[in-house]
Amino acid sequence: MSQAHPYTTLISAVNLQQNAQQANWVIVDCRHDLADPAAGRAAYDAGHIPQARFAHLDRDLSGPTHTADGTFKGRHPLPAPDALLATLRKWGINDDTQVIAYDAHGGMYAARLWWLLRSLGHASVAVLDGGLATWLAAGQTLSAVEPTPAIGNISLKPALVASVDAHDVLSNLTNLRRTLVDARAPDRFRGENETIDPVGGHIPGAKNRFFRDNLQADGRFKPGHQLHEEFSELISEPQTAVMQCGSGVTACHNLLALEIAGLHGAALYPGSWSEWCSDPSRPIATGA
Template structure:
């Protein structure tokens, strides 16, 4: 396991960075599946200098056969990021109020598209508030960025490759156990999981205060799952919390591939096999 800089930043570290000579570009990616829209909450109060990024509009294409949150077109994503001031030579920090799940999507997309320096505020908005740091309803000055995506810096799989990966590597299903087992399915038309996938719920990476577990604890968890021994890929319902799992793996020093279409794409193809119940021991 290689030692790499953490992709997380604490509230205090961010406070200092925002007051420095070269502050990061700050993105508010508030989004909750089935929850209130993020834009009104952003308007009511956000971190000073933060620009709002809409997950459905800026970090995904329209839902369809490729899933509920397909990757956005590269040119569209680049334009959206430039509109909120993202430049290749400037650190980007992203945060949300959903245990960093939406922020992880932004982190993964920016890293996949070639941005070299992206961090997630550990604990998100809650950690900033808990530190007694201020919010504002003022809109930041818009500065056009120069970021031009160059995709391929992070590993990605399509449905065919994911099916093969489940047989040759370690495929993690980041959803809750009851969805993995097919006992419930609140969002997609078919319940179950990709045959051969191992359940590894994303929420088990998070402490009660909403921050990620320490790197050593995450590393121990992923070693138990077998991440240290086999190439690893991750999927979830629509590619959002799978990015969160990959962020947790990065904190622990591991890399993996994302299946962006995830279960929402997989289960919409009747030719794809479906498994239910726990993984056979």
């Protein structure tokens, strides 16, 4: 691979193995468990792809949950750009670095890092298709050694992605300019079996696309043409679509799937349902 043709969506385990030793490649382990926030680090310590850094969803890939005046911004707000840049530099990421993110959860956390790097204008970032399982299935080994990279120099560039806030989503309830797509499981979308957020349901008018529907049975992403066909049944213009979920994490999985499908320009609502339902003045819907 030359830097003229970076990996910008997915990479196979074979291609990662062939390139992993390149000096300008950085691999990041994004494993996490919402019910046990320490589990990802424990799994990393037990064994990770050699030279991989570890990204903690709560500490590295999210910002403070409340503003200075105490307003709740959702369970996983976006980190401030300066804080995110400092984290990425700590991992040794430069402006010309090819970043590879992986997890063991179908890409649900790796896609968050993919989107965050694109929010800083960094295009050379891809998700390991099929995650850690495909690396191991390809006969590759793991390491328990944590690397100590030199500080990187990644800088802020014009964003390659867009985002909206709760005010934009509230306004959309009347002007209907955007199509909202919720990445949560169908039962949570309907307002059933809600165990994470204090209120069940969804934003009125939202459509449901469970992020796991982007994957094949083997855990790899469906082909681009299939994703294009399936998402085209939900959204007419990707530039007017907004992806959301519970806290702005698995929505990035849908955004990655859209990019694979060639449907560019959809925005992220980072606060998602966790922020939306925290204000009782905002309307909610239940059912299909």
